[in-house]
Amino acid sequence: MAHAMSTGSGVVLDLIRAGIATRPALIDELGWSRITLARRLDELLHAGIIVVAGQSDSRGGRPAESFALNKDAGLLLSVDIGGSHTRVAITDLVSTILIEDQAEIGLWEGPDTVFTWANQVFDYLLRGLGKSRADVRGIGVGVPGPVDAATGRLAAPQIDAQWNDVLVKDHFPQDYSAIFAVDRDVNVMAVAESRLGWPEHRDLTVLKVGLGIGCALVLDGRVYRGSRGGAGDFSHSFRHGTELCSCGQRGCLEAVASGYAIRRELNALGYRIRTTGDIVALSRMGSPDAVRLLSAAGAEIGHALVDVAGLLNPALIVIGGQLAEAGDPYLSSLREALLARVRAFSGTGLTVEPSRLGNKAGVLGASLIAQDALFDADRISHLTRS
Ligand SMILES: [Zn+2]
Incomplete structure (x- = not known):
């Protein structure tokens, strides 16, 4: 049991926030005496951190009082x-x-x-x-x-x-x-996508595609941050070519497949693109240039994700960020490029989905x-x- 060593009220609050919210359920989880639990609940009630939320009779028999975070306390x-x-x-x-x-x-x-x-x-x-x-x-x-x-x-x-x-x-x-x-x-x-968007999955990779390309790794239900908070930064892996990247290197994924890259190509063709919103709008108007560049960028990212899928074996890759609003063929090209190349084992059960939380993630x-x-x-x- 994760909390076996601590008898503080914070442990009780963690469980209440996770939905384990009645006295019998808390005692089952913590293995504490009724008196110890009552003292900790009183501390939390007294501090205004939790409130009595109502009666829950999920266990059958006499209804049990249930507790909830005092959501309006600030x-x-x-x-x-x-x-x-x-x-x-x-x-x-x-x-x-x-x-x-x-x-x-x-x-x-x-x-x-x-x-x-x-x-x-x-x-x-x-x-x-x-x-x-x-x-x-x-x-x-x-x-x-x-x-x-x-x-x-x-x-x-x-x-x-x-x-x-x-x-x-x-x-x-x-x-x-x-x-x-x-x-x-x-x-x-990724915290929001894993806890609110896709709570059914514990291993997912979350991409933020905007002007840049960001990537976060949720491993066994937690965001993996790495030694210095930089884990998941795969957008500067070398792909091809000599295009200069914002990092100072050439030919990075971000230099060839990001919103920056699409903007650069479109502006070279005479468009006046400033934001990712401009790119999405152009694509929705059916501009063949925007659609072609978005498809190519999606495929490039999909190929780069083959390594991520092989290394981490996620069940789900979530594509969020403003450029994801371009939808297909950007997302379908990404998905097809990844699934065409990923090894059968890592590809089995792997899905690629747009964010469920959209621009609120x-x-x-x-x-x-x-x-x-x-x-x-x-x-x-x-x-x-x-
Ligand atoms: Zn770079």
């Missing part, structure tokens, strides 16, 4: 920063979106511009909800590069030097007394990591110790 802010697009949302404490906004501001505008916009919007949205900064308990942010898990600081070098060593907390007003949680954008997206994931940080078992046990 708010979470979430930010999802992309290459050309940033989304923000305010959620309750169980990550239900209450209000949201977005703008065509992204990575290349730099952290000052992105966070100045986000903070102005949050103040406006909080007022709209009749709330203030004092109601905010957690802030989750998906950033466009690897993050040092120990410090919460963006690692260096980032793809744009403006983001080197950025500490997100420094870009928010001092009067927030909230817990911060920060991770790479595609890892954040990032803000939902950012809210979830803030929720996890806020309700971290050790933190809660410490806070509520009586």
Whole structure:
């Protein structure tokens, strides 16, 4: 049993958040005495962290009281920063979106511009909800590069030097007394895809296709971050050619098959493309150039994913990010190229699907990591110790 060593209230909260929410079910899971459990539940009720949610009679016989997270005891802010697009949302404490906004501001505008916009919007949205900064308990942010898990600081070098060593907390007003949680954008997206989008799978690979190509690995139900938070970065594997990549090398996957690459090719043909949204719009209008370039890019990514499928044997590859909204033939080319080449063993049962959460995956994931940080078992046990 994972929690056998701890007798803190945080352990009880973890189980309640996972849906194990009645006294009999909690005792079954924890092996504690009724008295110990009652004390821990009282601590959580007293602190306003949980509430009595109702009666559950799933075990038959006398109905058992059930508990739930007190979702209205505060708010979470979430930010999802992309290459050309940033989304923000305010959620309750169980990550239900209450209000949201977005703008065509992204990575290349730099952290000052992105966070100045986000903070102005949050103040406006909080007022709209009749709330203030004092109601905010957690802030989750998906950033466009690897993050040092120990410090919460963006690692260096980032793809744009403006983001080197950025500490997100420094870009928010001092009067927030909230817990911060920060991770790479595609890892954040993968948290939402695995927990909300595809809870039936424990091993999945999540791609974020926008201007760049991001990849996150969910192994046995958890996002695998690697030694420095950079795991899953396969977009700079060498494919072919001499096209210069944003990383300084030539012929990377990102140089030949990303939104940047498609934009470069389209603009060379005389189009005026700025964002991934422009590419999707052109493709939806039936532009043969856009459709051809998207198909070729999809196939290139599919070939690159053969290695990922062979190394990790995921059950599912989720394609999210704004370029995924182009749909077929981009996605079908990707799927066909992968399945045509993957070895029969890894290919058996492997599916490639568009995101179930669509453009909300990032803000939902950012809210979830803030929720996890806020309700971290050790933190809660410490806070509520009586
Ligand atoms: Zn590269």
